[in-house]
Amino acid sequence: MYINSIKSLFHERLISHYPVQEINSFFHLLTENYLNKSRLELALEPDLKLDQKDADLFLDALSRLEEEYPIQYIMGHTEFMGRRFKVNKNVLIPRPETEELILWVLNSNSERTELDILDIGTGSGCISISLSKQLSDARVDAMDISEEALRIAAENAKENKAGVNFIQSDILTLKSLSRSYDIIVSNPPYVRKSEKSEMKNNVLKYEPDLALFVEDEDPLIFYRKIGELAFIALNKSGYLFFEINQFLAEDLVKLIKAIGFDSVELKKDIFGSDRMIRALKK
Numbered sequence: 001m002y003i004n005s006i007k008s009l010f011h012e013r014l015i016s017h018y019p020v021q022e023i024n025s026f027f028h029l030l031t032e033n034y035l036n037k038s039r040l041e042l043a044l045e046p047d048l049k050l051d052q053k054d055a056d057l058f059l060d061a062l063s064r065l066e067e068e069y070p071i072q073y074i075m076g077h078t079e080f081m082g083r084r085f086k087v088n089k090n091v092l093i094p095r096p097e098t099e100e101l102i103l104w105v106l107n108s109n110s111e112r113t114e115l116d117i118l119d120i121g122t123g124s125g126c127i128s129i130s131l132s133k134q135l136s137d138a139r140v141d142a143m144d145i146s147e148e149a150l151r152i153a154a155e156n157a158k159e160n161k162a163g164v165n166f167i168q169s170d171i172l173t174l175k176s177l178s179r180s181y182d183i184i185v186s187n188p189p190y191v192r193k194s195e196k197s198e199m200k201n202n203v204l205k206y207e208p209d210l211a212l213f214v215e216d217e218d219p220l221i222f223y224r225k226i227g228e229l230a231f232i233a234l235n236k237s238g239y240l241f242f243e244i245n246q247f248l249a250e251d252l253v254k255l256i257k258a259i260g261f262d263s264v265e266l267k268k269d270i271f272g273s274d275r276m277i278r279a280l281k282k
């Protein structure tokens, strides 16, 4: 089968699901992934013929994309902070907003060394591994309730040669953190179930509920618990960082201040939404 026929087939079958640009981007991600050929290389070989095995890979991917299955799960990996992370249905696909959170953590601590860091709800390990790589003298712990997620996170740490200590634990039932830290960071579940109607199928149908959703009656449950544990476990001048739900920013600032933190600051993401918060323990 010719590569151009596959490309036409992608457009034909996906146009009712995605914009043209996104279909092109899927197609080129897959040519890189399956054929190791960039967009440019491909343009120079318009008559490239695929053997049955390669053609089947594209056709299988096409069927999954028609079901709105995320491209990152199809390929089994994604990029985050310039590094490759394995992903599967047990972990949330790392988002660009979370890269912004990492940059804020790094900028806030550029003069400090030998930091003790904890990431709560690490998922694929994207936050803990990126921090461990960027801060080579840091000591990084990462926690998650899901054993399946921790398995992927450990593989990601190994592939990226990052020294992260993974801990399986349910933060909501934890009485205290076992050591003290300079930085505690978390991107916990924060989407209210009532917000489901505004979400895209690829997220809603295939990404893990455990990593995404909270009850409408108590949407800040993770922030309250993590905030309380962090206020005790953080060293003097330690920082707490959260990724947050843009619609709950004001309530969160109030909550974090009520726990006792100082200089609670909000920060917007590239899309202009209140997306992260930083709090100082004096």
Ligand code: GLN
Pocket: 095, 187, 188, 189, 190, 191, 203, 211, 212, 213, 243
């Ligand atoms: N930003 C994610 C989304 O909108 C949610 C991440 C989370 O719940 N922590 O899909």
